[in-house]
Amino acid sequence: MEQEVRIESTADGSHTLFVPSLNEHYHSVNGAKQESDHIYIKAGLLHLLKDDIKILEIGFGTGLNAYLSFQVTQNTAKRIDYTSLELYPLSMDIVGQLNYVESGEPENKEYFTQLHACDWGKRNEITSSFYLTKIQTDFSKLDFPLYLDTTFDVIYFDAFAPEKQSEMWSQRIFDTLYTLTNKEGILTTYCAKGVVRRMLLQAGYNVERLAGPPGKREILRATKL
Template identity: 75%
Template structure:
């Protein structure tokens, strides 16, 4: 199943997608790329001191988070096993209309397309330092086929907002994620609502409120100690 979406520009010039059925955007209209960099790369991935890590993303979406993460492995010594869950994969036509690699070199353009063209529900080598497994699943049912032995060092929680997709923001979800978080593991999310912070704390995480990207006052970072 595929959601109907519309490509729109955000304040930093990068694209996002608008979902009319939800009246919701995939990213902040104040800047899609800078939002992803701030919340998931700088606050999450680069806050981890691990060189080899397992990373779980809730919501593959446009692949922007995955692409920015892949670039980090090209620029550093980090080696990442990236697992992403998505119920509504985008068509390749929509992907090719997004401008994230518009001014990039041919290698970056090729890598971005490779993320989207790689096979679903199996592990793909994108580069020697970045392996991607995209799983098409409804994570709210908590029956996604994640390897039971894998514990995650970084989690990007990037589901649609609670008021749009409430089933993704439950105590059961956060309890499960805590059980799959490695000691010292980090979860970041754009949503700083008090109810979300309390659910993360009840699950067992130590939670910080941090300054958000442009247009957003705060975000959350949760750590399992």
């Protein structure tokens, strides 16, 4: 199952994808890489003060969040078990054109490719400190307890915007994600809309508004106290 996409450059030079059918980009046009780093790595992963971390990502997309998380394991003592849900995996032709790996890092280019090429529906060892499980599914229709038999320390909520795919932003989903969040675990998302904040609060999270990356005034971080 594939979705028509078009590669475009963003303001920081890194690529994003544009989906004509939704008139929507995968990332901020103000900078894809700096957006992911700001919201999911700095406000999410690196905010958690532990070394063994289980991450759940809603929307594997270009693999940028997974790759940046993988890089953290290369530069710190953190060990990550990463699970990602995605309905529309990218073709390897598109993956091969994405420019997230810095020049001069050929070994990381191989790792980035492996994140996409590794098997779906099983736990893959990328390195001894980074494991990846990709599940091809529509998470808005997912029976979470049957599909996911673990809980998570960090959740990257990176679905398309509520006005584009409203079914991806429901109280049922946030209630379920709360049950899948470990104590003191966190959920981060680029969407700071009041309705999203209220759903996170109703689910039971403590919710903070944080300064956003370039082009975005605020983001949300939700913590299970």
